[in-house]
Amino acid sequence: MKSRIVVYKPVPEDVLAYLREHAEVVEVDGDRHDAFAAALKDADGAIGSTVKVTPAMVEGAPRLKALSTISVGYDAFDVADLTRRRIVLTHTPDVLTESTADTVFALILATARRVVDLAEWVKAGQWTHGVAPAQFGVDVYGKTLGIVGMGRIGGAVARRATLGFNMNVLYTNRSANPEAERQYGARRVELAVLLKEADFVCLQVPLSDETRHMIGARQLAAMKKSAILINAARGPVVDEAALIDALRAGTILAAGLDVFEQEPVAADSPLLSMRNVVALPHIGSATHETRHAMARCAAENLVGALNGTLTxxxxNREALAR
Known part of the structure; x- marks a missing residue:
């Protein structure tokens, strides 16, 4: 008897066909909470992204054995609750590393060289004279990059920084990253030192109770006035109200943001009217190639979790004791 899988976010046709080879597939719009919860009641597994899957929804799904998120982050799930219920949660940590690191570096360059601001200046017909200091940006080459969280993506950013831009890399992490230190000369320091010395502070940590608002008014005040904050991790890692105040006051120079505390970001957010902010709509992994690879990886994860072959x-590896 085939397993029953709920697909609650659209996936490519070939990925859907792969799932149908291995299970009975039910497609549902994950944003329609009642319909999604109802579909889960008879499901053995589910695959999707962005939608919150609550303990109450899982409570009503006694057959559920595995959930597969098409993302590297998994803050949409109560992992402890899933583990207690012996429900395996899988994610896609490797396939999006390079495209996300590209996005991070795009934000570094765009904020430093004021790409968005000056492109709009040209389009508005204001380029009527030679470029003056009012349009100048700051150099990236040879500067100091501070990476908060030296995992896969942090390491890929460090590679771009050192090999492409001759940057000095500082990092903070729970544990040392010998490969980054050996290959890119990265130096592990305390967060306070990183904030004080870095020209660019790049956040690459997952969202947790420990990292929520880890960058607030005190941390922003500790940065150089010429420093730029880059956040392509999770919005709530930064206290957004404190960031707005710091940008208005000139406490830091600029910010490049791919993530926000609330997404989509409100149209009246002060961040969107600031010339020293580059704002993107959470596109870290949003390329055709990477999103397809993520969906395929998530599908293979789910099938493997359901048939007991996933390694x-x-x-939550503890849930494998099921």
């Missing part, structure tokens, strides 16, 4: 990409 990697497992968030």
């Amino acid at each position: 990697r990409n497992i968030v």
